[in-house]
Amino acid sequence: MVVNIDEKRPIRIKVDEKRLLGSIVALAEVIRDLLERQALRRMRANRLTDEEIERLGNALIELKESLDHIKKENNIEKVVESVKGELNRTTDESIDKIANQMGSGEGVAM
Amino acid sequence: MSEASSRPTEAAGGGEGRYLYCIINDNSELTFGEIGIEDSRVYTIPYENIAAVVHACPAKIYESNDGERVREWIFSHQYVIDAATKKFGTVLPFSFDVVVKGDDKAVKGWLSKEYSKLKRELEKIKDKSEFTVQIFCDKPFFAPIVEEKNEEVKRLKKEIETKPEGMAYMLKLTLDDKIKDAIMAEASNHSQDFYNRIREYTEDVKVDKLSKRVPEKWAGKLMILNLSCLVHNKNVKKLGEVLGKINEIDGFVVRFTGPWPPFSFVELKGD
Numbered sequence: 001m002v003v004n005i006d007e008k009r010p011i012r013i014k015v016d017e018k019r020l021l022g023s024i025v026a027l028a029e030v031i032r033d034l035l036e037r038q039a040l041r042r043m044r045a046n047r048l049t050d051e052e053i054e055r056l057g058n059a060l061i062e063l064k065e066s067l068d069h070i071k072k073e074n075n076i077e078k079v080v081e082s083v084k085g086e087l088n089r090t091t092d093e094s095i096d097k098i099a100n101q102m103g104s105g106e107g108v109a110m
Numbered sequence: 111m112s113e114a115s116s117r118p119t120e121a122a123g124g125g126e127g128r129y130l131y132c133i134i135n136d137n138s139e140l141t142f143g144e145i146g147i148e149d150s151r152v153y154t155i156p157y158e159n160i161a162a163v164v165h166a167c168p169a170k171i172y173e174s175n176d177g178e179r180v181r182e183w184i185f186s187h188q189y190v191i192d193a194a195t196k197k198f199g200t201v202l203p204f205s206f207d208v209v210v211k212g213d214d215k216a217v218k219g220w221l222s223k224e225y226s227k228l229k230r231e232l233e234k235i236k237d238k239s240e241f242t243v244q245i246f247c248d249k250p251f252f253a254p255i256v257e258e259k260n261e262e263v264k265r266l267k268k269e270i271e272t273k274p275e276g277m278a279y280m281l282k283l284t285l286d287d288k289i290k291d292a293i294m295a296e297a298s299n300h301s302q303d304f305y306n307r308i309r310e311y312t313e314d315v316k317v318d319k320l321s322k323r324v325p326e327k328w329a330g331k332l333m334i335l336n337l338s339c340l341v342h343n344k345n346v347k348k349l350g351e352v353l354g355k356i357n358e359i360d361g362f363v364v365r366f367t368g369p370w371p372p373f374s375f376v377e378l379k380g381d
Contacts, residue, residue, distance in 0.1 A: 040283055050277065057276025088322070 022079030127169030157221035239369030246331035251361035
């Protein structure tokens with residue numbers, strides 16, 4: 001993303017559109033995965049009626065289909081995968097960092 | 111890149127410093143040229159029969175919000191360690207961003223204080239390198255096998271066929287989880303055996319966390335073993351052969367990378 005600031009004109013932002021759309025869809029997929037996990041947990045805990053399970057399942061299918069459609073239509077399957085990979089990596093790293101607090105050797109000695 | 115406030119130099123307010131790359135098992139006094147971070151001149155500070163590989167800089171750590179710049183620094187750090195390894199054999203690597211406060215004399219003082227420990231570590235890694243061994247199992251290969259064996263999986267599969275679409279979808283998700291668990295259980299029978307075979311040709315092994323991320327090339331595979339191995343040069347070929355055999359077993363793939371500086375087996379911290 002490049003931000004060009006021109007004093008006479010308002011700020012204009014040049015965006016790699018595919019990348020932007022890819023990021024949005026990737027986020028939507030992450031959220032959908034979370035929804036799926038939540039739904040499964042409730043289902044396993046017997047906290048949902050059969051009708052509720054059916055409705056949830058249908059909603060998740062619909063969501064999946066529309067996201068797949070957007071990806072295919074815009075040819076961004078690869079971008080989405082790479083954004084999700086990056087998100088995963090960043091999350092893993094942050095968790096590692098918190099888990100091993102100051103585990104790295106950075107710093108100044110003596 | 112974290113907790114900047116707790117660093118001693120920040121309070122001390124700068125002065126001269128030395129950036130540390132690694133310790134070598136050699137006391138040559140020499141310069142590597144301007145190959146360091148930001149083209150710094152990299153040279154050795156010898157003490158007894160070892161030496162520190164450093165560059166001179168202000169006594170503060172390298173920090174930036176510019177990810178690209180930080181990546182370049184880390185790349186340079188790695189490059190210097192590789193160059194020193196090429197010249198002097200396996201080195202004791204420092205992790206990125208360790209800066210000593212003071213001049214060459216201060217580094218010498220530190221080397222003398224830590225000498226016996228450093229020498230011991232250098233002996234430990236002499237003629238050895240670190241390798242990463244990761245073993246993956248192939249989901250599509252194992253799925254039918256566990257489906258055949260696992261009663262619950264069988265039952266779920268049948269049940270799905272009788273259910274309306276939405277519920278079938280939810281059960282399918284459950285089924286996928288169950289199959290994955292069963293594959294992991296199946297694979298873990300093998301992984302102990304693989305570990306033992308690998309262990310035979312390694313001086314030391316660290317079992318690392320299994321990562322969910324799999325290299326793109328191996329999408330659809332599950333990591334079942336993730337090892338950092340300290341390997342003697344004379345055993346590298348044999349280890350490679352053992353891994354080659356594992357790689358030939360149906361349903362398993364081995365990823366063997368290295369040699370790396372022995373980051374997992376030595377600990378040089380700035381404190």
